[in-house]
Amino acid sequence: MTLLGQFALWAAFLLALWCAVVGFSGRWRGRPDLTTAVTRAVYGICAALLVAAASLWKGLLTHDFNIEYVWAYTSRNLPTYYVVSAFWAGQKGSLLFWAVVLSIFASAAQLLSSRRHAALLPYVAAVTSAVVAFFVSVMLFAANPFARMAVTPLDGRGLNPQLQNVGMTIHPPMLYLGYISITIPFAFAVAALLSRKLDTGWIHAIRKWTLVSWLVLGVGISLGMWWAFVELGWGGYWAWDPVENASLLPWLTMTAFLHSVMIQEKRGMLKRWNLGLIVGTFMLSIFGTFITRSGVIASVHSFTQSNVGYFFLAFLVIAGVFGFTLLYTRWPLLKPEVHLESVASREAAFLFNNLLFVGIAFSVLWGTLFPILSELVRGTKITVGPPFFNRVNVPLGLLLLALTGVGPLIAWRRASPANLRRQFTWPVGGAVLVLAALLGSGMRDFYAILSFTLAAFVAGTIIQEFFRGVRARRRMHGESVPIALGRLIARNRRRYGGYMVHVAILIYAVGFAGMAFKREREATLKPGQSIDIASPFGYTYRFTHVGISQYQVLNRIVSAATVQVARDGRPEGVMTSEKRQHFTVENGEKVPSFEPSTEVAIRSGLREDVYIVFAGPVNGTEEAVYRFTINPLVWWIWFGGFVLVFGGIVTMWPGDGTGAPGRARPAQAGYDVALVNTGAEP
Amino acid sequence: MKAGTKFLAGAALIVASVGFLIAEGVKETGVYFLTPTELASKTAADPTFYNVGLKMGAKVVPGSIRRDRATREIDFRVSDGTQSYPVRFRGLVPDTFTDASDIEVVVEGRLGRDGVFQATDVLAKCGSRYEAVAPKTTKA
Numbered sequence: 151m152t153l154l155g156q157f158a159l160w161a162a163f164l165l166a167l168w169c170a171v172v173g174f175s176g177r178w179r180g181r182p183d184l185t186t187a188v189t190r191a192v193y194g195i196c197a198a199l200l201v202a203a204a205s206l207w208k209g210l211l212t213h214d215f216n217i218e219y220v221w222a223y224t225s226r227n228l229p230t231y232y233v234v235s236a237f238w239a240g241q242k243g244s245l246l247f248w249a250v251v252l253s254i255f256a257s258a259a260q261l262l263s264s265r266r267h268a269a270l271l272p273y274v275a276a277v278t279s280a281v282v283a284f285f286v287s288v289m290l291f292a293a294n295p296f297a298r299m300a301v302t303p304l305d306g307r308g309l310n311p312q313l314q315n316v317g318m319t320i321h322p323p324m325l326y327l328g329y330i331s332i333t334i335p336f337a338f339a340v341a342a343l344l345s346r347k348l349d350t351g352w353i354h355a356i357r358k359w360t361l362v363s364w365l366v367l368g369v370g371i372s373l374g375m376w377w378a379f380v381e382l383g384w385g386g387y388w389a390w391d392p393v394e395n396a397s398l399l400p401w402l403t404m405t406a407f408l409h410s411v412m413i414q415e416k417r418g419m420l421k422r423w424n425l426g427l428i429v430g431t432f433m434l435s436i437f438g439t440f441i442t443r444s445g446v447i448a449s450v451h452s453f454t455q456s457n458v459g460y461f462f463l464a465f466l467v468i469a470g471v472f473g474f475t476l477l478y479t480r481w482p483l484l485k486p487e488v489h490l491e492s493v494a495s496r497e498a499a500f501l502f503n504n505l506l507f508v509g510i511a512f513s514v515l516w517g518t519l520f521p522i523l524s525e526l527v528r529g530t531k532i533t534v535g536p537p538f539f540n541r542v543n544v545p546l547g548l549l550l551l552a553l554t555g556v557g558p559l560i561a562w563r564r565a566s567p568a569n570l571r572r573q574f575t576w577p578v579g580g581a582v583l584v585l586a587a588l589l590g591s592g593m594r595d596f597y598a599i600l601s602f603t604l605a606a607f608v609a610g611t612i613i614q615e616f617f618r619g620v621r622a623r624r625r626m627h628g629e630s631v632p633i634a635l636g637r638l639i640a641r642n643r644r645r646y647g648g649y650m651v652h653v654a655i656l657i658y659a660v661g662f663a664g665m666a667f668k669r670e671r672e673a674t675l676k677p678g679q680s681i682d683i684a685s686p687f688g689y690t691y692r693f694t695h696v697g698i699s700q701y702q703v704l705n706r707i708v709s710a711a712t713v714q715v716a717r718d719g720r721p722e723g724v725m726t727s728e729k730r731q732h733f734t735v736e737n738g739e740k741v742p743s744f745e746p747s748t749e750v751a752i753r754s755g756l757r758e759d760v761y762i763v764f765a766g767p768v769n770g771t772e773e774a775v776y777r778f779t780i781n782p783l784v785w786w787i788w789f790g791g792f793v794l795v796f797g798g799i800v801t802m803w804p805g806d807g808t809g810a811p812g813r814a815r816p817a818q819a820g821y822d823v824a825l826v827n828t829g830a831e832p
Numbered sequence: 833m834k835a836g837t838k839f840l841a842g843a844a845l846i847v848a849s850v851g852f853l854i855a856e857g858v859k860e861t862g863v864y865f866l867t868p869t870e871l872a873s874k875t876a877a878d879p880t881f882y883n884v885g886l887k888m889g890a891k892v893v894p895g896s897i898r899r900d901r902a903t904r905e906i907d908f909r910v911s912d913g914t915q916s917y918p919v920r921f922r923g924l925v926p927d928t929f930t931d932a933s934d935i936e937v938v939v940e941g942r943l944g945r946d947g948v949f950q951a952t953d954v955l956a957k958c959g960s961r962y963e964a965v966a967p968k969t970t971k972a
Contacts (some may be wrong), residue, residue, distance in 0.1 A: 336911055530870070542857045746930075
């Protein structure tokens with residue numbers, strides 16, 4: 151089977167090279183046969199890579215430990231579910247996963263794109279094939295998943311227990327899907343530049359793609375936070391680790407793009423900026439892969455350090471030079487159709503929003519690269535950690551949160567005082583009330599207060615939008631409230647889906663602010679001993695150590711420590727945290743296969759999560775070392791993730807509901823501007 | 833003032849704030865990341881370098897770990913092959929911090945005048961056991 155897989159990789163590689171060369175050459179113009187051949191080559195690459203994927207999966211499922219990859223990431227006692235997901239658990243397999251998925255996306259782009267964009271498609275095929283060729287070449291020349299070993303071990307080494315978690319089987323592929331799908335918008339942008347068809351056509355062609363990759367990447371990041379929280383046991387979900395930052399960067403620039411693209415659609419501005427954002431986002435996705443796989447920056451995410459990273463660095467440089475040179479040569483074709491009329495306008499709000507997103511992305515990039523930069527410039531490595539990222543990004547993020555409330559409501563072109571009064575009186579009033587309530591309740595953390603107040607302001611603007619929309623429908627059509635609400639959303643999916651995403655963002659903001667009130671204590675307890683922790687909501691938790699038990703499950707030995715929990719004197723049951731030692735069986739003896747791992751005990755609530763980590767027994771006795779954490783409002787972050795997905799799906803739901811924002815209420819001040827403008831300034 | 837000018841002023845304000853926040857952040861929170869050898873030469877050259885917050889990346893000297901579970905204190909030595917330092921940490925170490933022979937750690941804290949590194953945080957990465965070199969790889 152590995153021979154077949156190997157052959158399939160070579161077939162995909164050669165086909166992709168051919169497709170890229172012919173596609174970029176432009177020789178297919180006026181030659182329908184060649185145009186068809188290019189499209190078919192894209193499908194052919196996809197078929198070949200699917201064959202390669204099937205052979206790797208077959209090797210995994212049949213426990214063919216002669217294949218190095220199978221030996222390195224699975225074992226006989228590994229549950230089948232994880233054997234399947236081991237496909238993307240390691241470097242080599244994930245490269246194949248990447249190539250396969252990209253080829254599927256590339257085929258989908260050819261199949262699903264409207265005929266209106268036919269002139270772009272061969273160029274799109276060229277770009278996607280070039281990227282596929284790159285990934286396959288990394289496998290063929292540096293990290294072959296089908297590499298065999300001289301001997302066949304009896305059993306494999308097994309999968310790292312921290313990866314034996316449902317979230318961890320979904321989180322990496324989600325991130326990959328997000329990263330990979332960015333290639334399609336990039337391909338369309340390059341196609342538009344190459345063909346000089348720089349109207350809004352290419353933007354319409356990629357609207358859904360950017361939304362999908364943005365959403366999938368967001369889900370991947372959220373799952374990563376959840377996994378870190380429930381699995382790693384340090385009581386947090388975001389550590390500003392280089393690899394985490396690398397996934398956040400393209401998400402930030404893509405979020406900026408999703409906003410600025412509306413300005414281009416509506417007003418014909420920001421054409422250069424948008425192309426720059428797409429090229430930049432693609433580069434950041436490759437940069438993320440480079441960081442993750444090269445080990446140039448110390449990270450707790452331990453993909454092996456290998457020369458694979460330098461393939462990515464080379465590719466990054468080539469893609470960047472190519473993308474920006476192309477953009478430069480088309481610069482004069484990308485003149486804006488109109489100019490900004492007033493800073494009190496939606497255009498300006500969106501421009502500031504974009505600057506903030508890019509500013510945040512830049513600061514994250516800077517902080518991530520700082521150890522390398524400082525070593526280059528000053529000869530000593532200086533690192534910055536979470537304090538740096540929080541210091542820089544909390545103020546910028548809060549400013550952005552404020553704009554989340556302003557942007558969607560302020561009028562296009564020029565907001566009149568009447569428009570501002572009409573849109574912002576109630577939300578600002580609500581925010582002031584919330585501020586007063588917070589101060590009254592004795593809260594003194596500056597940023598937390600600001601977060602909650604701004605979140606209230608944004609919530610106010612969104613509630614007002616829904617309220618007014620429903621009221622208008624009730625007046626015009628005499629509908630009941632639920633029907634009016636349903637139709638309001640269904641008929642303006644892009645707009646109201648967008649509001650739901652904003653709701654998700656402000657839920658996140660509230661959840662993040664909650665971390666300012668985290669309480670934590672470590673303790674060593676004998677059975678029967680207890681410890682008290684006061685929570686930020688004013689409860690007192692009492693944790694009483696009950697005892698430790700040991701037993702064996704599947705491929706692991708478990709030490710479980712049980713704690714009795716009481717809140718304000720009322721018993722709330724027991725919680726159990728585990729230390730697990732995974733093992734393999736060699737010559738009939740159990741051999742530890744990885745370092746021990748922790749199973750955190752979490753009791754989640756709307757207000758706070760009780761989070762218990764059992765750090766181990768004291769010298770084999772029943773005395774236990776614990777860390778108890780009260781994590782306020784964490785639940786809201788996971789809930790925000792669901793709202794994000796729901797809003798995202800509403801936004802991109804196919805059909806006629808994807809009208810541009812604002813179309814539903816042309817009567818509102820500033821909404822009914824002529825879309826094609828002459829650019830005259832008042 | 834024209835709208836474009838006003839916008840540029842706003843944009844400049846944002847860009848300047850981002851720049852200021854980054855510069856301030858680096859100045860206030862940036863810490864040296866040194867190997868034991870680099871740390872030794874720093875302290876030799878500049879005695880005020882003791883008790884300065886920094887990170888040190890090194891390997892744990894095998895067999896040097898002494899844990900007192902009851903008080904949650906851990907003592908161990910780190911080394912880069914040339915220079916070595918004793919480290920003291922009170923708290924819970926991550927699961928990846930084991931007695932295995934070649935764990936890489938990053939310790940954050942400060943070097944006391946007594947030559948003991950007082951760590952406030954210990955990160956451990958087990959480089960070799962996830963990705964050991966396969967017995968002998970041949971091409972498929």
